[in-house]
Amino acid sequence: MLRDGVEKIVGMEGLTLLHDTANGTYHRVGHLASAMIDLFDGHRTSEQIASAVNAQKVTPVVVRATHVDALTRGLAGRQLLVGGTPGRRRRTGLDRMMPRFIIARGFARVLAPVVRIVRPLYRRGPLTAAVLVALVGYAAGLARIITAGTRPAAGTTPLQLATAALIALPIQLAAILLHESWHGIVCGVHGQPARGLGVAMLFWVMPVAYVDRTDAYRIRDRGPRVAIALAGMVNDGWIMGVTTIVASASTGTTHLVAATLMGYQLILLIANLNPLAPSDTVSALEAATGEIDLRGRSRTLLVSTIRRRRLPGYLCGLPATRRIAYMVYGVLSYLFATWVVLFVVWSLWRSIAMTVQGVPS
Numbered sequence: 001m002l003r004d005g006v007e008k009i010v011g012m013e014g015l016t017l018l019h020d021t022a023n024g025t026y027h028r029v030g031h032l033a034s035a036m037i038d039l040f041d042g043h044r045t046s047e048q049i050a051s052a053v054n055a056q057k058v059t060p061v062v063v064r065a066t067h068v069d070a071l072t073r074g075l076a077g078r079q080l081l082v083g084g085t086p087g088r089r090r091r092t093g094l095d096r097m098m099p100r101f102i103i104a105r106g107f108a109r110v111l112a113p114v115v116r117i118v119r120p121l122y123r124r125g126p127l128t129a130a131v132l133v134a135l136v137g138y139a140a141g142l143a144r145i146i147t148a149g150t151r152p153a154a155g156t157t158p159l160q161l162a163t164a165a166l167i168a169l170p171i172q173l174a175a176i177l178l179h180e181s182w183h184g185i186v187c188g189v190h191g192q193p194a195r196g197l198g199v200a201m202l203f204w205v206m207p208v209a210y211v212d213r214t215d216a217y218r219i220r221d222r223g224p225r226v227a228i229a230l231a232g233m234v235n236d237g238w239i240m241g242v243t244t245i246v247a248s249a250s251t252g253t254t255h256l257v258a259a260t261l262m263g264y265q266l267i268l269l270i271a272n273l274n275p276l277a278p279s280d281t282v283s284a285l286e287a288a289t290g291e292i293d294l295r296g297r298s299r300t301l302l303v304s305t306i307r308r309r310r311l312p313g314y315l316c317g318l319p320a321t322r323r324i325a326y327m328v329y330g331v332l333s334y335l336f337a338t339w340v341v342l343f344v345v346w347s348l349w350r351s352i353a354m355t356v357q358g359v360p361s
Contacts, residue, residue, distance in 0.1 A: 001042045002075075003082045008037060011218045012225065013290045020079075022086030024195065026217045027078060028292065032059050033071050042082070046072070100200040102212060108193035111181060115188035122189050127227075134234040137241025138269070144244050145262055156256065164256035171257070172264045175239050179232035179268075180211045186231040187213045190224045225287035233272055233280050240265045276329075276336040298330035 002008070002018070011017045011026070016034040018027040029037065035058045039049045046065035053063045075081050104110075184194035195212035216228050243265060247258035272280045278295065286294055297315065301323065304311050318326070 001040050001082045002037065002080060003084050003086075005086060006080050008034070009218065010220065012216075012220060012292075013222075014220055017217060018075075018080060020086060024214060026214070027080065032063070032067075036063075036068055036071055037075075040081075100198050100210065100212075102196040102198040104197040105195070107184060107197040107211065108188065108195070111184045111188055111194065114181075114185050115193075118185055119189050130234055130238075133241065134237025137237040137239070137244070141240035141244045141262060141265065144247065145266060148247075148259075160253065160256060164253060164260050167253070167257045168260040168264065172261060175236070175261075175265075176209050176268070178239070179235050180209050182231040182235045183213055183228060184211045186224075186228045187211075187216055190216075190219055190228070192216055192218055222287055222290065226284050229280050229283035229287050233269075236265065236268060236272070240269075274336075276333050277340075294326075294329065295333060298326045298333065301326045302330035302334075 005021045007019045007021065008029075009017050009019055016029050016031065018029060018037075019025075020027070032053070035053050035056060036049055039052050044052070046068040049068045050063045050065050072081070076084060079085055180197060184197075187194050192213070192215040195214060198210055198212060200208050200210050213228060216225055219225055219228075240262070243258050243261050247255060247262060250258060271277065275281055275285070282294060285291065300312065301315055301318075303309070304315075305327065315323075
């Protein structure tokens with residue numbers, strides 16, 4: 001039997017999921033496994049469960065007691081059956097390269113008033129207008145960056161640059177908070193409030209803000225999940241448009257701050273479009289295609305192939321083309337992670353070296 005605190009639900013793509021409420025994790029199970037779990041009552045034997053499933057004709061394949069035993073071992077290994085001990089989620093693969101720390105578990109309550117305001121406006125017309133304005137904002141911002149650049153004008157002093165950077169930094173942090181907030185707001189509109197606001201260490205070296213929207217797995221349709229993934233980027237398009245207007249219409253310190261912000265926003269846009277990192281683009285593609293844990297599956301397939309381990313059942317039946325695509329993606333993801341770590345280390349080393357060289361002996 002499933003232990004207390006484990007519920008079986010139907011979530012994304014109509015898939016059956018086991019939700020461990022003790023640690024908030026979701027486990028995907030197939031239709032056959034779901035039919036078996038429904039018969040787990042603590043009394044039936046494996047043979048009886050197999051016979052009952054065969055009578056239901058869930059699958060044309062004859063289910064045997066060994067299949068039931070294999071499922072039982074798998075669920076027991078994840079501590080989902082009676083007698084199991086719930087624990088913290090164990091991250092594996094590429095997820096281990098991005099530890100996460102929740103800093104505001106009550107974030108959904110903070111967003112709740114905004115969710116109530118947005119919900120009646122969440123219709124096709126306003127949504128289309130919001131996306132179009134964001135695209136115009138991106139186009140205007142990129143056009144200005146291409147034509148005018150983000151470098152300061154000749155004659156700008158280091159003090160002016162430092163002042164602009166100090167002013168721009170908290171503004172950009174507020175913009176990032178808005179970006180993440182919109183993920184949470186759209187989650188709330190679709191009835192699945194965010195679990196909290198946190199900080200993640202990308203590849204252990206680069207801090208990034210995030211909103212825990214794990215419960216979006218409960219949303220069956222793809223459209224809402226795509227909207228949740230892209231909500232932050234729509235917000236960024238609006239902000240880039242406003243920043244472009246300010247940069248075009250101002251002079252002096254205000255212009256310098258706006259130009260600095262546009263540089264920050266360009267970096268953020270590139271990061272969010274990056275298909276090799278845990279970006280909004282990857283989340284949107286997964287939601288739109290029904291793909292599940294693209295990075296995790298790619299890593300599992302790649303490492304299992306290299307180490308000649310037995311593949312999990314959900315990877316065994318992959319067509320050759322999809323298997324190759326997964327492995328290529330896994331290799332590129334690991335190469336990108338290596339590049340990020342080396343770049344950060346090199347940047348720190350270069351900064352320290354320049355500082356030491358600048359200190360008189």
